[in-house]
Amino acid sequence: MLNKIKEAIVCLRPGRVTLPYPAQAEPVPENFRGVPRWDGEKCIGCAGCANNCSARAILVLDPCQELRILQYIGSRCTYCGRCAEVCPEKAIVMSNEFEMATAEASDLQQRLDIFMSTCQRCGRCFKGAAVLEGLKMSGYRSDEVGSGRWVYRSRALLEGDAVVDDIPIELD
Amino acid sequence: MLESLCAQMFGRSLWVYHANSGGCNGCDIEVLNVLTPYYDVERFGIKLVGSPRHADAMLCQGPALRATADALRRAYDAMPAPKLVFAIGSCACGGGMWYDSYAVLGPVGKVIPVNFYVPGCPPRPEAIIYGVAVAVGLVDKKAAPVRFKQAEFPIPLYHPDRLHGEGELVIYESPKGV
Numbered sequence: 001m002l003n004k005i006k007e008a009i010v011c012l013r014p015g016r017v018t019l020p021y022p023a024q025a026e027p028v029p030e031n032f033r034g035v036p037r038w039d040g041e042k043c044i045g046c047a048g049c050a051n052n053c054s055a056r057a058i059l060v061l062d063p064c065q066e067l068r069i070l071q072y073i074g075s076r077c078t079y080c081g082r083c084a085e086v087c088p089e090k091a092i093v094m095s096n097e098f099e100m101a102t103a104e105a106s107d108l109q110q111r112l113d114i115f116m117s118t119c120q121r122c123g124r125c126f127k128g129a130a131v132l133e134g135l136k137m138s139g140y141r142s143d144e145v146g147s148g149r150w151v152y153r154s155r156a157l158l159e160g161d162a163v164v165d166d167i168p169i170e171l172d
Numbered sequence: 173m174l175e176s177l178c179a180q181m182f183g184r185s186l187w188v189y190h191a192n193s194g195g196c197n198g199c200d201i202e203v204l205n206v207l208t209p210y211y212d213v214e215r216f217g218i219k220l221v222g223s224p225r226h227a228d229a230m231l232c233q234g235p236a237l238r239a240t241a242d243a244l245r246r247a248y249d250a251m252p253a254p255k256l257v258f259a260i261g262s263c264a265c266g267g268g269m270w271y272d273s274y275a276v277l278g279p280v281g282k283v284i285p286v287n288f289y290v291p292g293c294p295p296r297p298e299a300i301i302y303g304v305a306v307a308v309g310l311v312d313k314k315a316a317p318v319r320f321k322q323a324e325f326p327i328p329l330y331h332p333d334r335l336h337g338e339g340e341l342v343i344y345e346s347p348k349g350v
Contacts, residue, residue, distance in 0.1 A: 079262075101306045101313060110317065112322070
């Protein structure tokens with residue numbers, strides 16, 4: 001009996017602990033990583049975020065020399081924050097948003113159409129930092145933006161047969 | 173007004189079944205966190221049940237694996253209609269980090285029809301409550317696709333085939349009209 005009373009007192013001590021969430025939102029903790037948000041004005045289209053994305057949730061498609069499409073597929077993003085870390089222009093910030101529940105997975109997508117000013121000599125402007133990354137990722141990228149598939153190949157030229165087919169890895 | 177709000181809030185209790193088809197347990201813990209006194213969702217009538225036959229909604233965690241896809245499908249078929257399926261976490265929504273590995277078939281949407289997506293790795297308990305609130309119709313969704321365009325076409329196109337000349341002198345012959 002005494003034990004039960006003791007237990008009741010222990011339970012009463014903390015008082016009400018239920019957070020008033022739906023009525024009043026608690027502020028998110030510091031350093032919380034929510035949805036990454038792209039700043040299209042700052043982005044230079046280096047595709048470093050795509051090369052370092054662990055879930056490969058960022059696709060890069062070069063439909064022509066002057067345009068690069070960066071598409072972020074939010075559905076399989078793990079919010080690791082690696083993209084924001086490697087972005088040289090700090091164009092990606094991990095926002096505080098987490099209430100992203102939706103009935104359509106396409107609501108989570110972000111798409112950037114970036115204008116790429118081109119070098120008239122070499123054609124492209126950017127090279128990967130690491131040797132392996134450079135081999136794999138330099139040149140034109142052709143991920144399938146529609147189906148969300150990452151293509152493990154890049155091309156030296158846009159049309160016709162590729163002059164340098166950098167690394168012909170066909171995984172699927 | 174209060175009456176209609178109460179009818180909306182407490183009209184039906186949502187009993188949920190929690191199905192893990194190969195996740196890492198992170199989302200399971202967040203779902204159970206939702207049921208703890210801190211985020212006490214039983215005040216909204218949401219209750220965890222042990223069998224899909226008792227459930228109105230299924231909370232799926234983890235991707236659909238080659239080994240568990242059949243079991244997941246059977247659990248879904250065992251639920252009485254009308255039924256709701258929530259995909260909770262990155263794995264259930266989009267396949268997660270290993271979406272293209274051998275064992276992973278992909279998101280649970282490939283095996284069973286998914287009604288609501290709650291992304292996050294793992295989603296916060298608040299995000300799960302928000303997802304249920306979106307499903308019940310208490311709040312509107314906040315997520316919207318973002319599209320940003322830096323350049324408008326037509327812009328002059330460049331192709332290395334149009335480079336002519338040798339050595340020091342290389343001339344770029346621009347196509348006509350551009």
